[in-house]
Amino acid sequence: MDKSGLGRIRALASKDAREFIRDRRTIALMVISAFLFPLLGLMVAGLKTQQKALVAINICDEGAYAEALANLIKEYITKYTPFNTTVVHNASNCGAVPGATVTLMIPRNFSVNASSLGRPVIVRLYKLVGSPAAADAESVINTALSVFSRVLATERVKRLSEIAGLQLNPDYVLEPVRIVSEAVTETGAIASPEAEEKAEIARFLAFAVFFVLNPAAIAVADAVARERESGTGEILAVTPLRGTEFVMGKTLGSISAVAIAGSLDLAAALAYGYAVLAGSTTPISVALFHSLQTILAILVTVSITIFATLLVPGQRTATLLTSLITGTAMLIFFSALFVDIQALPAPIKAIMYIVPYTHTVLAIQSYALGNTVRALEHSLVVVLLSLGLFIGSARVYKPDRLVKR
Amino acid sequence: MSSLLACTQPTYMLVVEGLVKEFKKGPRIGPISFKISRGGIFALVGPNGAGKTTTIRMLLGIYRPSAGEIYLCGKKVRSLQGVASYVPEESAVYPRLTGYEHLYFYALLYTGDRAHARLLADKAAKYTGLSTRDLKRKVQEYSKGMKRRLLLGIALALETPILVLDEPTAGLDVHSAVHIRNLIKSEAEKGKTIILSSHNMFEVERLADTVAFINKGRIVALGTPRELLEKYSARDLEEAFVKATSR
Numbered sequence: 001m002d003k004s005g006l007g008r009i010r011a012l013a014s015k016d017a018r019e020f021i022r023d024r025r026t027i028a029l030m031v032i033s034a035f036l037f038p039l040l041g042l043m044v045a046g047l048k049t050q051q052k053a054l055v056a057i058n059i060c061d062e063g064a065y066a067e068a069l070a071n072l073i074k075e076y077i078t079k080y081t082p083f084n085t086t087v088v089h090n091a092s093n094c095g096a097v098p099g100a101t102v103t104l105m106i107p108r109n110f111s112v113n114a115s116s117l118g119r120p121v122i123v124r125l126y127k128l129v130g131s132p133a134a135a136d137a138e139s140v141i142n143t144a145l146s147v148f149s150r151v152l153a154t155e156r157v158k159r160l161s162e163i164a165g166l167q168l169n170p171d172y173v174l175e176p177v178r179i180v181s182e183a184v185t186e187t188g189a190i191a192s193p194e195a196e197e198k199a200e201i202a203r204f205l206a207f208a209v210f211f212v213l214n215p216a217a218i219a220v221a222d223a224v225a226r227e228r229e230s231g232t233g234e235i236l237a238v239t240p241l242r243g244t245e246f247v248m249g250k251t252l253g254s255i256s257a258v259a260i261a262g263s264l265d266l267a268a269a270l271a272y273g274y275a276v277l278a279g280s281t282t283p284i285s286v287a288l289f290h291s292l293q294t295i296l297a298i299l300v301t302v303s304i305t306i307f308a309t310l311l312v313p314g315q316r317t318a319t320l321l322t323s324l325i326t327g328t329a330m331l332i333f334f335s336a337l338f339v340d341i342q343a344l345p346a347p348i349k350a351i352m353y354i355v356p357y358t359h360t361v362l363a364i365q366s367y368a369l370g371n372t373v374r375a376l377e378h379s380l381v382v383v384l385l386s387l388g389l390f391i392g393s394a395r396v397y398k399p400d401r402l403v404k405r
Numbered sequence: 406m407s408s409l410l411a412c413t414q415p416t417y418m419l420v421v422e423g424l425v426k427e428f429k430k431g432p433r434i435g436p437i438s439f440k441i442s443r444g445g446i447f448a449l450v451g452p453n454g455a456g457k458t459t460t461i462r463m464l465l466g467i468y469r470p471s472a473g474e475i476y477l478c479g480k481k482v483r484s485l486q487g488v489a490s491y492v493p494e495e496s497a498v499y500p501r502l503t504g505y506e507h508l509y510f511y512a513l514l515y516t517g518d519r520a521h522a523r524l525l526a527d528k529a530a531k532y533t534g535l536s537t538r539d540l541k542r543k544v545q546e547y548s549k550g551m552k553r554r555l556l557l558g559i560a561l562a563l564e565t566p567i568l569v570l571d572e573p574t575a576g577l578d579v580h581s582a583v584h585i586r587n588l589i590k591s592e593a594e595k596g597k598t599i600i601l602s603s604h605n606m607f608e609v610e611r612l613a614d615t616v617a618f619i620n621k622g623r624i625v626a627l628g629t630p631r632e633l634l635e636k637y638s639a640r641d642l643e644e645a646f647v648k649a650t651s652r
Contacts, residue, residue, distance in 0.1 A: 002517075003517060003518070004516065004517020004518060005517065006517070007513055007516070007517030007518055007519065007522075008513070008514050008517050010513070011510055011513035011514050011517075011522075012514070015499065015502065015506075015510050018501065018502060018506065019499055019501045019502065022501040022543075023501065230497050230498075230499075231493060231495045231497030232497040232498065232499060233497075234467065234491075234493050234495075234497065235491060235492075235493065235497060235511070235556075236514075237465070237466070237467050237486070238465045238466070238467070238485075238486055238487075238489060238490070238491040238569075239486075239487065239511070239514040239515060240486070240487030240514065240515060240517075241514055399465075399466055399467045399486065400462075400467050400468055400469075403462070403467050
């Protein structure tokens with residue numbers, strides 16, 4: 001390529017970059033989208049602490065065990081929830097306390113049964129139908145009850161062992177089989193304690209790519225269709241611009257969008273670590289690699305849409321195509337939240353491997369888990385696919401493709 | 406490219422022979438043949454759908470002709486792409502770029518050299534007749550006439566041997582139209598060969614030294630304005646056009 005060819009690429013690229021950078025609406029949309037995921041996390045966490053709920057403990061028994069359980073429940077609710085508690089001694093009405101989100105009723109003879117060796121000890125829980133706060137309170141009450149239950153069980157084992165004249169460890173009676181679980185890597189080596197956390201971060205980060213990819217892809221994907229529809233393509237088609245120069249100019253022009261998206265993505269990835277994962281930090285190397293994958297995902301989207309727009313006429317087709325591509329991206333990124341792509345049957349995996357975004361997801365997950373080689377292999381697939389599509393676009397380029405018919 | 410401006414060897418700067426475009430759907434355009442000397446102004450006149458735009462697009466390389474040949478300065482070429490500057494009928498612009506950025510963008514596309522492009526953009530700025538303040542504004546704030554002047558300014562300033570203009574003064578006020586016509590005349594005198602398509606018979610009569618009446622995809626009459634007036638015993642080109650196309 002000669003010097004004037006480079007000049008033409010530069011002209012087209014800087015024109016496209018200027019147009020994009022001055023498109024404040026799209027940039028605002030990109031900023032909002034990038035931080036939508038961590039913001040959602042923050043909002044949910046923040047709203048949870050603002051929930052108003054009343055946990056009532058209705059004691060219908062007068063024994064010491066009932067008082068001990070009530071105190072334990074009260075302690076747990078105060079410690080782990082923002083809810084209020086109230087203790088009611090209402091032997092005449094042993095049921096749900098009106099106005100309470102959750103009522104834990106400790107029935108008559110609770111203490112008698114608790115101090116016995118063979119009787120069941122029952123409490124009743126009344127929870128407000130359809131209330132997430134009630135579900136949260138129930139969860140904390142269950143934790144407190146399991147602690148109380150364990151104390152009672154330990155007491156019973158001790159007393160039985162005394163009667164039998166045996167030296168028993170209550171723990172071995174109550175839990176004769178124990179599981180010791182450890183996380184391992186694919187090679188079977190013991191994984192570091194942080195690996196599990198990293199894997200979770202990686203899964204969510206892979207999903208977060210979509211939030212930045214979507215507006216960025218829409219902004220740059222119609223770069224060719226826009227020239228055609230606005231009529232500027234007709235003037236461009238007459239200039240000395242060649243096919244390769246056109247495709248390279250358009251691609252380099254989209255770099256500005258990609259750079260903005262990459263930076264936003266990096267900031268959002270770090271924010272995500274702090275906001276959603278309750279202070280656990282996203283390692284900077286993972287965040288950087290994630291940004292790189294976002295950039296590659298946008299580049300491959302641009303390459304697909306440029307190629308397809310040069311093949312098919314019409315703005316509507318281009319818009320439909322962009323929606324189809326971003327829809328596929330959403331499908332892949334969303335699936336990766338819940339599905340282990342590597343564990344899928346070969347035919348399904350083969351189909352998914354055709355979609356470049358699958359490699360984006362796998363690259364991020366592999367890198368977060370320390371498998372850098374595999375992460376780079378997946379990145380390479382995306383790079384090669386983009387390159388192939390750019391070459392294909394330069395080949396199919398014809399001046400009449402830039403002209404509205 | 407600018408060396409073609411000095412092309413004096415053959416009699417004609419541009420020779421078009423039997424240019425035909427056949428569409429899968431739609432009418433056949435051609436065969437179209439004409440010759441233009443260096444510095445000549447050639448006008449293509451015809452009703453809507455006559456084939457003016459298709460002919461221009463074939464010349465410019467946007468459409469590949471089904472048959473026919475184009476000779477530029479005696480040399481056979483595939484099209485005029487890269488050697489012609491063009492202003493289509495629709496004033497298509499990039500709304501978020503300023504006027505001056507447009508001038509520099511097209512200048513850089515044609516020259517590939519930043520310093521040269523800067524000189525051409527400055528020259529084009531004068532041709533547009535727009536103020537420095539206007540040229541610094543984004544084009545989305547421009548009126549239709551201002552957009553037209555912008556595109557015409559750069560097309561005139563570019564050092565291309567051929568200039569193709571589709572309805573060059575459509576949508577312009579009288580002063581702007583006169584300004585543009587004078588510029589076209591002046592560029593032709595400097596050796597630029599100009600092809601224009603127009604509905605404005607007054608403009609054609611004032612500017613063109615060769616006129617082609619095109620109807621239903623074929624050139625039905627070709628000559629100087631005087632020849633056409635004589636041929637059709639008409640008082641003006643409008644009457645000649647009506648007589649030529651109603652036969």
